[in-house]
Amino acid sequence: MEQMKRRKFLGVSAVGMAAVAGSGVLVPAIANAANVAGWPAAAFDAKKLDEAMKDSIDTTSVKTSAKVRLTAPTIAENGAAVPVTVDVDHPMTADDYIESVYLYVDHNPTPLASAFHFTPDSGHAYFQERIKMAKTDMVRAVARTNKGVMMSSKPQEIKVTIGGCGG
Amino acid sequence: MNLSRRDFMAMMGIAGATGFLSPSAIASSWGSGKDPYEIPEYGNVTLLHITDTHAQLLPVWWREPGTNIGTREQKEWGVTPHMVGDKKLEYYGIKAGTPEGYALSCMDFDTLAHKYGKIGGYAHIATLVKRYREQVGKKAILLDGGDAWQGSATSLWTKAEDMVGAQNLLKEDYFVGHWEFTYGADRVEYLLKHKLKAKFLSQNVFTIPWDEPVFDPYDIREVSGRKVAVIGQSFPFTPIANPAYFVPKWSFGIHPGHMQKMVDECRQKHKADIVLVLSHNGADVDKKMASQVNGIDIILGGHTHEIMGPRPVKINNTLIINTSTNGKFLARFDLDVGKGKLNGWRFNYLPIISNMIPEDQEMADYINKVRAPYAKKLAEPLAVTESLLYRRDNFNGTFDQILCDALREEMDCEAAFSPGFRWGYCKLPGETITMEDVMGQTAITYPQVTVTEYTGAELKNVMEQVADNLFNPNPYYIQGGDMIRVGNIQYTMNPGETIDKRITDLRVGGKMVQANKRYKVAGWGAMQKVEGTPVWDIFAKWLRSKKTVSANPRDLPVLTKNMAGNPGIAFPKEYDL
Amino acid sequence: MAAIGNPMIRMASHAKKGQIVEVRSLIMNPMTTGLSKNKAGKLIPAHFIQTVTVTFNKKPLCNVDWSTAISANPYMAFKMRAVESGTLEMTWKDNTNGVWSSKAAITVA
Numbered sequence: 001m002e003q004m005k006r007r008k009f010l011g012v013s014a015v016g017m018a019a020v021a022g023s024g025v026l027v028p029a030i031a032n033a034a035n036v037a038g039w040p041a042a043a044f045d046a047k048k049l050d051e052a053m054k055d056s057i058d059t060t061s062v063k064t065s066a067k068v069r070l071t072a073p074t075i076a077e078n079g080a081a082v083p084v085t086v087d088v089d090h091p092m093t094a095d096d097y098i099e100s101v102y103l104y105v106d107h108n109p110t111p112l113a114s115a116f117h118f119t120p121d122s123g124h125a126y127f128q129e130r131i132k133m134a135k136t137d138m139v140r141a142v143a144r145t146n147k148g149v150m151m152s153s154k155p156q157e158i159k160v161t162i163g164g165c166g167g
Numbered sequence: 168m169n170l171s172r173r174d175f176m177a178m179m180g181i182a183g184a185t186g187f188l189s190p191s192a193i194a195s196s197w198g199s200g201k202d203p204y205e206i207p208e209y210g211n212v213t214l215l216h217i218t219d220t221h222a223q224l225l226p227v228w229w230r231e232p233g234t235n236i237g238t239r240e241q242k243e244w245g246v247t248p249h250m251v252g253d254k255k256l257e258y259y260g261i262k263a264g265t266p267e268g269y270a271l272s273c274m275d276f277d278t279l280a281h282k283y284g285k286i287g288g289y290a291h292i293a294t295l296v297k298r299y300r301e302q303v304g305k306k307a308i309l310l311d312g313g314d315a316w317q318g319s320a321t322s323l324w325t326k327a328e329d330m331v332g333a334q335n336l337l338k339e340d341y342f343v344g345h346w347e348f349t350y351g352a353d354r355v356e357y358l359l360k361h362k363l364k365a366k367f368l369s370q371n372v373f374t375i376p377w378d379e380p381v382f383d384p385y386d387i388r389e390v391s392g393r394k395v396a397v398i399g400q401s402f403p404f405t406p407i408a409n410p411a412y413f414v415p416k417w418s419f420g421i422h423p424g425h426m427q428k429m430v431d432e433c434r435q436k437h438k439a440d441i442v443l444v445l446s447h448n449g450a451d452v453d454k455k456m457a458s459q460v461n462g463i464d465i466i467l468g469g470h471t472h473e474i475m476g477p478r479p480v481k482i483n484n485t486l487i488i489n490t491s492t493n494g495k496f497l498a499r500f501d502l503d504v505g506k507g508k509l510n511g512w513r514f515n516y517l518p519i520i521s522n523m524i525p526e527d528q529e530m531a532d533y534i535n536k537v538r539a540p541y542a543k544k545l546a547e548p549l550a551v552t553e554s555l556l557y558r559r560d561n562f563n564g565t566f567d568q569i570l571c572d573a574l575r576e577e578m579d580c581e582a583a584f585s586p587g588f589r590w591g592y593c594k595l596p597g598e599t600i601t602m603e604d605v606m607g608q609t610a611i612t613y614p615q616v617t618v619t620e621y622t623g624a625e626l627k628n629v630m631e632q633v634a635d636n637l638f639n640p641n642p643y644y645i646q647g648g649d650m651i652r653v654g655n656i657q658y659t660m661n662p663g664e665t666i667d668k669r670i671t672d673l674r675v676g677g678k679m680v681q682a683n684k685r686y687k688v689a690g691w692g693a694m695q696k697v698e699g700t701p702v703w704d705i706f707a708k709w710l711r712s713k714k715t716v717s718a719n720p721r722d723l724p725v726l727t728k729n730m731a732g733n734p735g736i737a738f739p740k741e742y743d744l
Numbered sequence: 745m746a747a748i749g750n751p752m753i754r755m756a757s758h759a760k761k762g763q764i765v766e767v768r769s770l771i772m773n774p775m776t777t778g779l780s781k782n783k784a785g786k787l788i789p790a791h792f793i794q795t796v797t798v799t800f801n802k803k804p805l806c807n808v809d810w811s812t813a814i815s816a817n818p819y820m821a822f823k824m825r826a827v828e829s830g831t832l833e834m835t836w837k838d839n840t841n842g843v844w845s846s847k848a849a850i851t852v853a
Contacts, residue, residue, distance in 0.1 A: 036794040036837045044811045073420045074643040077406040081815040083378070083418070092825070105813060109779060113813040116822075118806045123764040123825030127808070128378070130815040132777075159644060162632050163407040163694050376770055376819045377754065 043112050049104060052112040053142070056102050057150060062142050065151035068101075070141045072158050079160040081130040086141040086153065088125040092118070098125035099146045105131065106138040106155075136160050203266070204295060204524070206302075209513045210503035211391035213303045214443070215296060218312025218469030219492035219590070221346075222322035222330050224534045226285035226521035227592035227607070229493045230276045231255075234561040234742075235473065236735035238663045240640045241451075245734035247480060248450045248473030248489065252737025259476045270495065270518035271474060273737055277555050277595050284522035287494025289333045290534060291519050293527035295497055296337055303501075306391055310341045311365065312469030312490065313401065313447040317346035318590045320606035321541055326350055329537040331362045336530055339365040341386065345402030345447045345470060349612045351413045368399025368445065370429045371422045381417055384429050387437045393504040396439035398429050398463075400446040402470060404646045410613055410694050421452065421643060423459045430462040434507075441504045443467060449647035450475060450489045457482035464509045465500065471647045472559060472589045479514055486512070493592055494519055545603035549710035552600055553717035558591035558608065561637065561735075562660075562742075563652050565718035566591060566608055571654025573709035574702075578618050578689035582626075582675050583654030586692040587633065589647070600710055605703050609691075615699030616691045623680040626688070627673055630658070635666040653722050654689075661727040672725075747772045751836060751846040758851050759826035767798075768821040771836050771844060777812040793818055793838045801830040826852045 035041055043055035053060045071085040088098045097120045103113045113131050125143065133139075140155040235251050237243025250258055252274050261267045269279040270286070300307050315334060316327035327350055334342070342365040347355055359367045370384035385398040403421040406414055426444075433439040441464045446453055449471035457466060463485045472492035479486040490498040496516050503511040538545070558564035563571070567585050574583040591608040594600055621629070629651065636646040650660075657674040673680040680686070691702040710716065726742035736742065751771040759765050771793065778790030790812055797807040806822055824832065829852045835845040 033789070033791075033839050034841060035839060039794045039809055044809070071424060074641065075404060075407055075646075077411060077418055077420070081375075085821075108813050109777070110811055110813065113811050115809040116806065117808065119804060121800065121803070121825055121827070122806050122823055124823040126821075126823045128819070128821040130376075130819055132813050132815055159635075161407065161636070162629065376817065377768065378819070378821070 040115065043115070044110055046112065047110060049106050049111045052104060052110065053102075056112055056115060057142055057144060059150070062150045062152040064154050066154075068141055068143050068151050068153040070139065070153035070156050072139055072156055074157070075159045075161060076133060079133050079135075082133050082158055083128065083130050084139060085128040086116075086126070086143075088143045088151075090125060090143070090145065092120050092123055092125065094120050097122075097146050098143050100144045101125060101127070102142045102144075103129075103131070104140050104142070105133060106140070107135070108133065108137070133158060133160050204298070204517060206299070206499060206501070206513075206515055206517075208303060209501035210511065211306060211393060212395060212441070212502040212504050213299065213307045214465070214467065214498075214500040214502065215299060215307060215309045216312065216467045216488070216490050216498040216500070217292065217309075217494065217496075218447075218467070218490045219314040219472055220287070220289075220311075220494045221314055221318025221492060221590040222316060222327075222610075223287055223319060223493045223592065223607075224289045224321070224329065224333060224538070226288035226291065226519075227493055228280055228595060229286050229491075229495050230280075230555075230557045230559065230593050231271060231273045231474070232559045232561065233273045233737040234735065236561055236638070236662050236730065236733055238638060238640070238733075240663050241638065241642075242640070243451070247475040248471070249735040250476075251735055254734040254737070255476065258734075259478075261477070266518060266520055267477065270516075270520070271477065276557075276593075280593075280595055283520050286521060287519050288521045288526075289337070289494065290526035290531040291521045291524040292494055292497060293337055293530035294524050295517060295519070297527060299499065300338075308341070308388070308390065308395065308397070309337060309339050310397070310443075310445045310467055311339045311343075312445055312467060313343045314346045314469065314492075314590070315342070316344075317349060318493075318607065318610060320545055320603055320610055321538055323606070323610040323612070324541060325537065326354055327358060328362065331358055332533060332537065333530065335362075335364045336533055341365055341397050341399065341445050342367050343369055343399040343401045343445050343447050345405060346409070346611075348401075348405050348414050348417075349409050351612075352415075352417060368397060369401040370398050370426055371403060371420055372401055373418050375416050375418050378418075385433055387433065387439055391504070393440040393506075394438055395504070396433035396437065396442045398426070398433065398442065398444045400426070400444055400448055402447040402647075403452070408646050408648060410696075412696060413612070421448065421456065423456055426456065427460045427462075430460060434462055438507075440507050441465075441502065441509055446470075449473075449645065450487075451642040451645045452647075453487050453489070454480065454482050455642040457485035457487055467498070474516070477516055486514075488514070488516075490516070492590065545601065545606070547602040547707075548599045549602065549605065549707055550600050550713050551715045552594050552598060553596055553715055554719065555596050556594040556600075556718065558593075559589050559649070561649050562723050563721050564591075564649075565721065566594070567652035568654075568718040568721050569716050570608060570702075570706055571652055571722070573706050574616065574689040574691070575654045577705045577709050578616060580618055580687045580689040582656050582686055582688045584629070584688055584690040585652035585654070587637075587649035587651050589649060600716070602703075602707060605706050605710065609701075609703045609706060611692065613692060614701040614703065615693065615697050616689060616702050616705050617693055617697050617699050619688050619690060620685045621688050622682065623673075623684050623686065624682040626656075626675075626680060626686055627670060627682075630670050630673070631667050634660070634662070634669045638662040638669065639666075656722060658724045659727060660724040661729065663727075663729055748774070748842070749844050751834065751844045753832065753834060753846050753848040755832065755848045755850060757849070758853070761826060761828075761852050763826045764823050765826050765850070766821055766823055767832060767848070768819070769796075769834055769846070770817065770819050772817050773836075773838060773842075775812060775814055775816045775818060779812075791838065791840055793836050795837050796820065797835045798822070799833050800824060801828070802833075805832070826850060828852055
C-alpha cells in the first residue's frame with residue numbers, strides 16, 4: 001500500500017555555500033543550483049501580487065466564484081506551515097476541465113506560492129499543501145479551465161499572531 | 168485600612184458559616200418552597216452536562232463577569248453572552264437577590280455569596296448526578312466539556328490523575344479537551360488510554376504531517392431504542408492560546424467542513440436519530456458554527472465560561488448552551504427523540520449551590536484521600552484580602568491586579584503583564600488567601616516568570632494582538648480569553664476598532680509610551696520554553712510580606728464613549744463611561 | 745544537515761472503478777528561501793523542491809510548480825479518478841539537481 005522506494009539521491013553532498021558578489025549584494029548560491037526545466041521562474045520571482053498574477057495568468061483581475069473553495073485556518077497555528085486546501089467544483093471531462101490552479105499570498109516576498117496543473121484523469125481539481133506566512137495576510141486561489149475561463153476564490157485572511165492568553 | 172478576617176466578620180455581622188441561610192431557607196427563597204432540584208421526567212433521552220470545572224474538587228466562590236463586551240461591529244452588542252449584571256437579569260426576567268440572580272449575574276456578589284454560599288464541588292455534583300441517574304435510569308448520558316484537568320494545585324501535582332479519578336466516580340460518558348493538552352501529548356494519551364473511563368472524542372485534532380485523526384471523532388449509542396450521535400470538538404486554538412510545544416505533532420482548528428462531514432456521516436451512514444456536539448469552542452464560535460453546519464440538534468458548549476441566560480440559544484435548528492465553569496451549574500436536557508428527529512425538549516440549568524445539596528459520601532471520601540498528602544501545604548495562610556478578589560472580567564480582574572502588583576514589586580519592573588485567563592475562583596473580602604488559593608490562580612504547566620524588555624511599539628503590539636482575540640468581529644478569531652492583564656499600564660480602549668487601532672493614549676506609570684524606548688515588564692505564561700521561578704512562589708512570597716492586600720487602584724482602561732450604554736458593562740463608571 | 749529525500753506516498757490499495765481516491769505524499773526537504781540568515785549571520789541559500797510530477801501507468805496525471813513559500817518537508821495531497829489498476833509514480837525535483845521518486849500501486853475493480 002505504501003512504497004518508499006528511493007530511486008535517485010543527488011545533491012546533498014554537493015550542497016555548499018558559494019557566496020557570489022554581484023552588484024554589491026551578496027547573493028548566496030548553491031554550487032550546482034539550477035532551476036528545474038520548465039519551472040516558471042519569472043512568475044515565482046515576482047515581488048508584487050500584480051506582477052505575480054500577470055506573469056502566471058496574464059491578468060490581474062479575475063471574477064470570484066463560489067466554485068473555487070479555499071479552506072484554511074482563520075488563525076495559523078504555525079506560520080511556517082499553514083495548511084491550505086483548494087478544491088474546484090467543476091467538471092473534469094476531456095472537453096471541459098480545470099487545467100491549473102494558482103495559489104497566491106498577497107504580501108509574501110514572492111506572492112505566487114504554487115501552480116498546480118491537472119488532467120481530466122484527476123477527477124477533481126483538488127490539492128492540499130502547507131505554506132509559509134510571515135504575517136497576517138490574504139490568501140487566494142485562481143483556477144483556469146482548459147478553455148481559458150478563469151475564476152478566483154474569495155480571498156481569505158489568515159492571521160499570524162503571537163498567541164497566548166486563551167481562556 | 169487593615170482588616171483581619173475576624174474584624175471583617177464582626178463588621179459584617181457574620182459569625183462564620185452559620186451566617187448562611189439554611190438549605191430550607193434557600194429553597195423557600197427559590198419560591199414555593201418545593202425542592203428546586205426536582206425535575207419531572209420527560210422524553211426518552213436525558214443529557215447531563217458539566218464543563219470547565221477547572222479541577223475544583225471543592226466548592227468555591229464564582230462571580231459572573233461585570234464586563235463582557237460585545238460590539239456593534241461584532242453584531243454582539245447586547246446579545247447573549249455579551250450581556251451582564253442588571254441588564255442580564257432584566258432581559259431574562261430574573262429577580263435580583265434570588266438564587267438564580269446570584270448564579271447568573273455579578274450584582275451584589277459578596278452579599279449574596281454570604282447568603283447562599285459557595286458553588287460547585289464534585290461531592291455535590293455527584294449527589295445530583297446520582298439522583299438523576301436513579302430517576303431516569305439508562306436514559307442518562309453524562310458529558311464533560313473539557314478543562315476538567317487544570318486549575319488546582321492537586322490537579323497540577325498529580326498531573327490530572329486526581330481529576331480522572333473524580334470523573335470516573337461520576338461515571339462520565341464523554342469528554343473533550345483544552346487545558347488537558349498542556350500536560351503534553353504523551354500524558355494525555357496515557358490517561359485517556361489507561362485511566363479515564365469516559366470516551367474522549369474530537370473531530371478537529373489531526374496528526375502532523377499526515378493529517379490523520381488523532382481521536383475518534385464521534386460515538387453512536389443506542390438510548391431508548393434511538394440512536395444518539397455525540398461528536399467531539401476540542402478547543403480549536405490549543406496550540407495558539409497555549410504553548411504549541413506541548414502538542415508538537417497535533418494540529419487543531421475549527422474545521423466546520425469536516426464537522427459537516429461528520430454530521431452527515433452520523434445521519435446517513437449510522438442513521439443517527441439525534442446529533443449532539445460536545446464542544447469546547449466557546450460561545451461565540453459555537454454560534455457561528457451552528458450557522459454554518461446543518462444537522463446538529465444540540466451543541467453542549469463550554470470554554471468561554473459564559474452562561475447564556477437560563478435558556479438555550481437557538482441558531483437555525485441548533486440549540487446551544489454554555490454551562491459556565493468551576494462546577495457552578497449542571498445542565499440537564501430532557502429530550503423526546505423521535506425517528507430521525509427531535510420531537511421536543513425540556514431544559515434546566517441547575518446551580519450547584521453547595522449548601523443545598525448534601526455531599527455524596529463516596530466522592531467526599533475520594534476527595535479527602537487525594538488531597539490528604541497536600542493538605543498541609545495547601546492550607547498555609549498567606550494574607551488577608553480587604554477587597555473582593557475575582558479574575559473573570561474583560562479587563563483586569565481584582566485577583567489579577569494584585570498578581571500584577573506582586574510581579575512588578577518582586578521582579579523590580581516598571582510594568583507587568585498577566586494572561587487573560589478566565590479560570591481562577593474568587594475570594595471574599597475578609598478571607599485569608601492560602602497557598603491553595605494562589606495555586607487556584609496560577610496552576611499551569613508553564614508557570615515561569617520572565618522579565619522582558621519590550622520597546623514601546625512591542626508593548627502596544629502585544630496588547631493589540633490580544634485585544635483582537637477578544638473583539639474581532641469574526642467569531643472565528645475569538646480565542647476565548649480576556650484582555651491581557653496589566654500592572655502600571657494605562658490606556659484607552661475602543662473595542663469597536665480594528666487591530667492596531669483599538670489602543671490609544673498608552674502609558675506606563677502615567678507617562679506616554681514611546682515607540683523606541685524600552686520598558687521592563689514582568690510576566691508569566693510564555694509561549695516558548697523559558698527558565699524562571701514559578702509564578703506561585705513569587706505571588707506567595709509577596710502575599711506573605713504584605714499580610715493584608717487590596718486591589719486598589721486598578722489598572723483599568725478608559726473605554727471610548729461609543730461603549731456608553733453597552734449591556735456588556737455592568738459598572739460603566741469603572742471605565743470613565 | 746537535516747534529513748532530505750525519503751519520499752512517501754499514502755493511497756488506498758483498492759478502489760472501485762470510477763471512484764475518486766485521495767493521494768497524499770511527503771518528502772524531506774529544507775525548502776529554504778534564500779532570504780533568511782543562519783546563526784553566523786550568513787544568508788542560507790535557497791534550496792527547495794521546484795516541481796512534482798505525477799504519472800499513472802506512465803501517463804501524466806498532474807504536476808505542480810512550487811515556490812519557496814511551501815513549508816519545509818512538503819506535504820501534498822491531490823486526487824485521482826480510479827479507472828484501472830496500476831502504478832502511480834511521483835517525482836520531486838529540487839533546485840540543486842536533487843531528484844527523488846516513489847511509487848504506489850492500486851487495484852481497481
